[in-house]
Amino acid sequence: MKNKIRWGIIGTGWIADKMAEALTVVEDATLAAVASRAKGKSEEFARRHGVAASYGSYEEVAVDPDIDVIYIATPHPYHCANTLMCLRNGKAVLCEKPFAMNEREVLQMISTAREHGVFLMEAFWTRFLPSMDKVLELVASGVLGEVRHIKSDFGAVTGFDPNHRAFNKSLGGGSLLDIGIYPVFLTLLLWGEPDQISAVPHIGSTGVDESLALTFKYGDGRIATLFSSFTVNSTVESHICGTKGRLKLNRWWHCPVPLELTKGEEQPETIQFDYVGNGYNYEAEEVVRCLRSGRKESDILPLDFSLRLIRLLDRIRKEMGLVYDADGRG
Template identity: 45%
Template structure:
């Protein structure tokens, strides 16, 4: 078991696929054996960059490769269902980039197919596996900041893409909620659990994509999580969790590898630093390798039910804001 290598196939050759392939270089018990693209030239270039032995000019050829154990899907949101089903129907385990589906219906279709085929399936939400996020959770569980009463999280970047770019294109399931707001929503669910109530508002472009979005989760009488995401503004991408005995601060680009600052109500400050071997994506990949080697069909750390909880929250936010994806929200 310890010497067995899980063989990966990379489906797509975009930016996120490059990040993931880079991370796989430091993951134990695995290797990349194939890459597939809709363009053979792109696949060959990617294969050359990462020393991958096989390159395919279609996704269909990739999933038919008998040597591949797991397919990593790094395509845009609107293709996740189609690409995941393609891989599962060819008996490949799947790690699908977040969001796994653009709505609960799509996620359930993927889950049902994985169960039917008795295959592993996981959403690639890398932040769940980062040590700074895990440490924040541990500090709360240990009571280091007392009773949590307020969480604030933001993810705002000014996007320079044109209106047909995926950030702003309704046909590509654009908008901030699924693309970057998902991290805020994940953090609140991960640290505080399922809220009693959600309230959301958004600014929509002419196509109906949310270019600005704000959402509040209510956790009872006084506890709130206040979150916002934007493609129109550059703001510090930070998260803070406040309690009766202190606060936890996840500094700029909090959803990435970083440190954790713990500040007591008396002003005593502690900073927790963490060493990782790569760019951070290797941690979710290592979880997949562990699960597949142990014949698990889902991760205990980021289960299929977790993915369902996340997409249900995003569905509710989109419903309240009037965000509809014409080819998906049937």
């Protein structure tokens, strides 16, 4: 039997645990190594998930000849440097969202991947959920009529801690880059770049957007209203509204959940999916598929989409005057 694609993980936090769990249901993948800044943490993670190798530095996994692909699960300001280190060592990379802090960093990641001829993808897991393909299919089918409005929010109360990456500016804190990125992603996927943006943030005591209201306007009158927050328990739904009907992505819409289609004044119809795993397995499967077929990027989530997404996030941050340390580095 051929060897499975061998994964390494950098970082041992919340999302790293989810990916370790997800990889257990990806047939052609095995989690072979984990790296932490602290050896004790990687050993503990390795014990928890049955991983063979545990390293006390990120460099060690990047140079491990037995690893094919590395998943980057560190806070946003480290994504670029961690990714570059892996790419330069010939490792394929799946890097968490936001891909990096700004366009400059993303361009550097893309050019390094191309220069070294290695695979690179943003870990935008929602794009790979079966529900997202259904959304695209239903919108294209015309069942909603002309889609004129998108309403999407992601507000989840996160206990205030100035040192936590959600609030700490030096760790890339702020709702836009952490969770507001989902409504922005959905709108970009369906409609592309807006002609006008308005951004109304509430900047908290640590200098980052704790809440953010966004309006995107398109030349032909389409409007998206988007919201993100660490201080509000909002609906976490998305509504795609057309001239003939509405499609609702149910609560925790960025996760594997059902859709609800309403045609005109009819009763809503629920669309269920036979989801497998915790949902992070779908993006991992795409990476495996790409590696097996020698691709350097995904057709489903191409690097150009990630570049357009970070440009849009930069544009929104400019609108609200939010600057991070990474923006000053050149």
